[in-house]
Amino acid sequence: MNIEQLIVTGIRTATAEVFSTMLGVELSVGELTIEGGEPEPNDGVVSLIGLAGPWMGTGSVSCCPELACRICSHMLMTEAAAVDEEVLDAVAELTNMIIGGVKNRLEPVLGPLCLSIPTVVFGRNFRTKSAGMAEWIVLRFPWEGSQFAVKMCLTKAEKIHPMLHAPSHACTLEA
């Protein structure tokens, strides 16, 4: 299995598991696309989390405000009517669990990876671009008439930027 297939399978499995366990929702397998690294217009809620180590990249989940509120309602068992701090925290938590699950599936092949903390962005018509990333693996899961998207870009550290693999930035991990 190549790295791309490993990521696709990792996202499918981790997302299905987290949705089933945390939200009591059985997702379909989701539609796979490979997208370029150009700045991408976004509406709604986008959560970003960094991956670092011998491979580096970014994991992301995104959805519309209504789905973000629904996630919060499912996770905290309270109604969320608008995207507030609690909703952003719930989406961050879900990101952490899904991308953490993908990371666990990648590590036996790629070696130990560090996961940073998620930052959630919320707004209309904003664009996001991750440095040095040519390709994103994107899975879109239909849910309640809308879509929940999980994305990941991952590249060997030495391919990204000289600063990131200079000795002072070296990042040797122990399992």
Added chain:
Amino acid sequence: MNIEQLIVTGIRTATAEVFSTMLGVELSVGELTIEGGEPEPNDGVVSLIGLAGPWMGTGSVSCCPELACRICSHMLMTEAAAVDEEVLDAVAELTNMIIGGVKNRLEPVLGPLCLSIPTVVFGRNFRTKSAGMAEWIVLRFPWEGSQFAVKMCLTKAEKIHPMLHAPSHACTLEA
């Protein structure tokens, strides 16, 4: 020197060095504020980069679109009239250098840290929130009638979230 002072000094020194070396600009010392972790409204360009290891957090630089274009013009020696892909890449690069510099100053005290790759967000009136972070150290540097802000939040990994320090997510780093 406590951690907060170390971060403040690290941001001041790293930002001044990068501006001087990369842009030929001598910055003032900048105004320090400590800000809460509530979702923050943003306009313009915000670049985010994750830090992970025994301490976890996020580094960020932000500025208005005009300053972002100016950064790109200085770095690439070409005129940038609007925030395009090249401008976002230049801001990402600057983020990497500044937060990488802060990281290098923190490591002798905090131990080795991983730096992820920057993601740049561009838009109007979007909000950002980093998970589990109560406090941001913010330095605002006046520049060309506007402001260039560098922010960092950093917390001991075990204070953030059980998942982040579970064995499967453990992140032991070697210098």
